[in-house]
Amino acid sequence: MRYEAPRSVEEAVTALAGQTGAHVLAGGTDLLVKLRSEMIAPELIVDIKRIAGMREITAEEGGWRIGAAVSGAEMGEHEGLCADWPGVVEAAELIGSTQVQGRATIAGNLCNASPAADSVPAMVAASAVARIAGPEGTRDLAVIDVPQGPGKTALGPGEFITSIFLPPRGARSGDAYLRFIPRTEMDIAVVGCGISLSLDEAGRISGARVALGAVGPKVILVEAAAEALKHRALDAGALDDLATACARAATPIDDKRGTAEFRRHVAGVLARRVAVIAEARAKGDTA
Amino acid sequence: MSRIHVTTTINDDATEFLCEAEATLLDVLRDELGLTGTKEGCGTGDCGACSVTVDGRLVCSCLMLGAEAEGREIATIEGMAEGEDLHPLQKKFIEMAALQCGICTPGFLVAAKSLLERNPDPTEEDVRYWLAGNLCRCTGYDKIIRAVLETAADMRRAS
Numbered sequence: 412m413r414y415e416a417p418r419s420v421e422e423a424v425t426a427l428a429g430q431t432g433a434h435v436l437a438g439g440t441d442l443l444v445k446l447r448s449e450m451i452a453p454e455l456i457v458d459i460k461r462i463a464g465m466r467e468i469t470a471e472e473g474g475w476r477i478g479a480a481v482s483g484a485e486m487g488e489h490e491g492l493c494a495d496w497p498g499v500v501e502a503a504e505l506i507g508s509t510q511v512q513g514r515a516t517i518a519g520n521l522c523n524a525s526p527a528a529d530s531v532p533a534m535v536a537a538s539a540v541a542r543i544a545g546p547e548g549t550r551d552l553a554v555i556d557v558p559q560g561p562g563k564t565a566l567g568p569g570e571f572i573t574s575i576f577l578p579p580r581g582a583r584s585g586d587a588y589l590r591f592i593p594r595t596e597m598d599i600a601v602v603g604c605g606i607s608l609s610l611d612e613a614g615r616i617s618g619a620r621v622a623l624g625a626v627g628p629k630v631i632l633v634e635a636a637a638e639a640l641k642h643r644a645l646d647a648g649a650l651d652d653l654a655t656a657c658a659r660a661a662t663p664i665d666d667k668r669g670t671a672e673f674r675r676h677v678a679g680v681l682a683r684r685v686a687v688i689a690e691a692r693a694k695g696d697t698a
Numbered sequence: 699m700s701r702i703h704v705t706t707t708i709n710d711d712a713t714e715f716l717c718e719a720e721a722t723l724l725d726v727l728r729d730e731l732g733l734t735g736t737k738e739g740c741g742t743g744d745c746g747a748c749s750v751t752v753d754g755r756l757v758c759s760c761l762m763l764g765a766e767a768e769g770r771e772i773a774t775i776e777g778m779a780e781g782e783d784l785h786p787l788q789k790k791f792i793e794m795a796a797l798q799c800g801i802c803t804p805g806f807l808v809a810a811k812s813l814l815e816r817n818p819d820p821t822e823e824d825v826r827y828w829l830a831g832n833l834c835r836c837t838g839y840d841k842i843i844r845a846v847l848e849t850a851a852d853m854r855r856a857s
């Protein structure tokens with residue numbers, strides 16, 4: 412195996428495109444585990460952390476561009492990002508331990524393409540967009556379109572994600588993420604739910620994005636839930652309809668972490684709780 | 699395959715080493731540099747026995763390649779005491795018997811030091827969450843958590 416740490420996106424693309432099965436190294440918290448367990452045996456590892464901008468969070472057109480090598484810990488220490496997208500940050504910070512937080516990235520969480528990835532439903536709720544560099548140049552792809560199934564992404568040969576863009580937060584809006592795990596820390600989501608809400612001046616919901624993780628082969632954007640909430644106050648009836656839409660949209664499997672029936676139920680329960688937090692944040696609650 | 703030449707700083711000492719591309723920072727510390735205070739538990743980032751800091755950030759050295767250390771500042775358990783003078787956390791761990799077999803101890807100490815540098819007055823909950831990635835199969839954690847909290851209190855009084 413060879414290790415390269417290019418200084419530019421172009422050099423990285425050339426290296427990746429020139430070697431079949433080359434792997435990108437950002438935080439490495441998934442990659443090194445796969446290397447050690449011999450799940451993969453690449454000829455080449457391309458470390459992208461020496462490329463300018465990869466470790467930076469920058470303001471852009473009212474939103475935030477998060478370099479592909481920015482760790483969860485760095486996101487959690489960024490005041491502007493935490494103020495605008497607390498749901499995305501709290502999802503990223505749920506991944507692994509303090510030690511893992513020091514290295515793990517949301518771009519890597521996305522590319523690992525686990526159905527249970529915590530940051531992905533939160534990014535989908537936030538309408539996040541991945542910037543992808545490759546041999547044909549640069550393209551932007553909505554985060555929801557990146558994972559194609561367990562372990563599979565829409566990235567082609569020689570392509571890698573250089574950053575994730577979170578759009579402008581907008582007035583009277585907020586997001587949140589919760590997951591269910593059987594303990595309090597250091598576990599993989601049985602169900603995850605990310606919601607971003609915008610309110611009109613009367614406090615009714617003017618826009619909603621509701622995303623579920625770990626209840627299908629890839630993240631699910633629940634359009635029916637968004638429709639159910641539209642132009643309504645987030646009252647008991649709206650929460651019931653939200654929960655029903657989420658339980659219906661979930662397509663989980665039975666496995667050691669939970670039964671399909673339990674997961675469908677929990678999808679609804681989490682959606683209610685997440686919506687209440689997102690609404691409070693939209694109304695200015697900074698807790 | 700030619701080995702990779704890496705120039706780095708370990709415990710404030712300029713250090714050079716050669717490593718294979720596959721070698722983790724943990725492999726390099728233990729097998730190339732003889733810094734065997736950093737332990738290998740799981741090798742998959744679950745147990746925290748291999749905790750070190752890189753540019754001040756707590757990480758698992760088993761989840762980082764040695765080659766990535768180029769130009770970084772690494773701190774390991776060997777750099778924690780000042781000569782014969784143990785760090786207050788080390789003294790407190792001994793005083794309060796916050797260890798039994800000792801395999802997890804260097805990782806706990808490095809992680810706890812990193813916490814107290816960021817937060818000199820942590821709650822018990824802060825300590826438990828911060829150290830959730832450090833596993834101990836002997837102590838049941840309670841003595842470790844109490845030792846960290848007491849050290850924090852001592853260090854606040856001393857400063």
